[in-house]
Amino acid sequence: MPLDSKDHPLNSLGFAKPPAETRVVVAMSGGVDSSVVAAQLAEEGYDVVGVTLQLYDHGAALAKKGACCAGLDIHDARRVAEEMGFPHYVLDYENIFKDAVIDEFADSYLAGATPVPCIRCNERVKFKDLLQTAKDLEADCMATGHYIQRKMGATGPELHCAADAARDQSYFLFSTTPEQLDYLRFPLGHLPSKNETRALAAKYGLPVADKPDSQDICFVPNGNYASVIEKLRPGAAEPGEIVHADGRVLGTHDGVIHYTIGQRRGLGIGGLADPLYVVRLDVDARRVIVGPKEMLSTRTIPVREINWLGDAPMTARDEWHISVKVRSTRPPREAILRPLSETEAQVELLTAEEGVSPGQACVFYETGGSRILGGGWIWRGA
Structure with a gap:
C-alpha cells in the first residue's frame, strides 16, 4: 500500500512520492549531457518521457545521413531512449523556432547588433512551448542537461552557477522566470567537471558517450553568421x-x-x-x-527587457551592488545596477569593459556568490 504523500520523503527531484509515481519530461538534444540526465533518471526509477525538438532542416536531415546535425541528433536521442527503455517523442517546432528565434536573429544582426539566439531559444521555445508540452503530458517537472544549479532559498527556488565554472551556462539562462524555475530541474549542475558526465554516459552504456560537444549555434554550422543572414535576407x-x-x-x-x-x-x-x-x-x-582600442571601453550600459530573480523587487532599491557579465566568455565584473523601471536599468561598471555590444546580454550575479539575480539585453551603444 503506497505511503501517503505527506509521509513520504522527498525524492531526488524534490517530490514527496516514489520516483515511479513521478513523471519527468527530459528535453533531449541528442548530445551526451541531456542523454545522461534521461538515463540517470530512468535508472533511478522515474517515469521518464524523452522529447526532442525538430527545429530546422528536417527534410535535409532525413534525405541524407549526416547532411544536417539535426537528423543525427534525433537519431541519437532515440537510440538512448531505446537503450534505457523509456518513450521518446520528436516534436516539429520548425515554424515556432523560425518565428521566435531565427527571424529575430537575422533582423537584429542586420540592425548592427550581436545577437545571442541560444538565450532566445531557451526563453521562447524550450522553457515556454516545450515546458507547456511537458505540463500537457502531466509531467511533474521538466529536466534538461544544462550546467546550472537550482537551489531552494528562503522565498523559493533560486538559480545558481554550475559547480564547474568552465561549463557554467548561466549567461544563457538568465531569462528563466521564477514560474519556470519552479518546474525545471538541472541534474548536472552540481557535477565538478564534464569528465563526470562522460563517465556516467559510459556507465550507462550510452551510444553518445564519446560524442563531441557542439560548438556552434545550431543553425549556423560553421560559425559563419554572414552566410546565414544572406540566405535569410537576400540583398542584405x-x-x-x-x-x-x-x-x-x-x-x-x-x-x-x-x-x-x-x-x-x-x-x-x-x-x-x-x-x-x-x-x-x-x-x-x-x-x-x-x-583605436580605447574607443571600445565603456562603463555605462543601458539594459532593457530585464528578468529579475532577486527576492525583493528590483525597484525596491535605488542601487544594487552586483557583478555582471557582458559576454558569456568573460568573468563577472563588479557593477552598480540602477533601476529605471521594472524592466529597464542602467548598469555602471566599476572597471571599464571593451567591446560591449547591443544585442548581447548583461547578466546579473550576486557579488561574491553563485546566485544569478537575472539580467537583460544591452540595447544601444553607451
Whole structure:
C-alpha cells in the first residue's frame, strides 16, 4: 500500500512520492549531457518521457545521413531512449523556432547588433512551448542537461552557477522566470567537471558517450553568421565605406553584416601604423566605423527587457551592488545596477569593459556568490 504523500520523503527531484509515481519530461538534444540526465533518471526509477525538438532542416536531415546535425541528433536521442527503455517523442517546432528565434536573429544582426539566439531559444521555445508540452503530458517537472544549479532559498527556488565554472551556462539562462524555475530541474549542475558526465554516459552504456560537444549555434554550422543572414535576407550584404572615427574614409566593405563590435582582424585596411577596431556599425549609412582600442571601453550600459530573480523587487532599491557579465566568455565584473523601471536599468561598471555590444546580454550575479539575480539585453551603444 503506497505511503501517503505527506509521509513520504522527498525524492531526488524534490517530490514527496516514489520516483515511479513521478513523471519527468527530459528535453533531449541528442548530445551526451541531456542523454545522461534521461538515463540517470530512468535508472533511478522515474517515469521518464524523452522529447526532442525538430527545429530546422528536417527534410535535409532525413534525405541524407549526416547532411544536417539535426537528423543525427534525433537519431541519437532515440537510440538512448531505446537503450534505457523509456518513450521518446520528436516534436516539429520548425515554424515556432523560425518565428521566435531565427527571424529575430537575422533582423537584429542586420540592425548592427550581436545577437545571442541560444538565450532566445531557451526563453521562447524550450522553457515556454516545450515546458507547456511537458505540463500537457502531466509531467511533474521538466529536466534538461544544462550546467546550472537550482537551489531552494528562503522565498523559493533560486538559480545558481554550475559547480564547474568552465561549463557554467548561466549567461544563457538568465531569462528563466521564477514560474519556470519552479518546474525545471538541472541534474548536472552540481557535477565538478564534464569528465563526470562522460563517465556516467559510459556507465550507462550510452551510444553518445564519446560524442563531441557542439560548438556552434545550431543553425549556423560553421560559425559563419554572414552566410546565414544572406540566405535569410537576400540583398542584405550591401557594400559601403569603412570610416575612421575622425571622419577619414579608409576603404570599402562588402556588407555591414560581416563585422562585429570589437573586431580587429579581417578589416581589409592594412598598412596602418596602429591597429584599429570596429567601434560602431552605422547600418543606415552602410558604414563600418573603426578607431583605436580605447574607443571600445565603456562603463555605462543601458539594459532593457530585464528578468529579475532577486527576492525583493528590483525597484525596491535605488542601487544594487552586483557583478555582471557582458559576454558569456568573460568573468563577472563588479557593477552598480540602477533601476529605471521594472524592466529597464542602467548598469555602471566599476572597471571599464571593451567591446560591449547591443544585442548581447548583461547578466546579473550576486557579488561574491553563485546566485544569478537575472539580467537583460544591452540595447544601444553607451
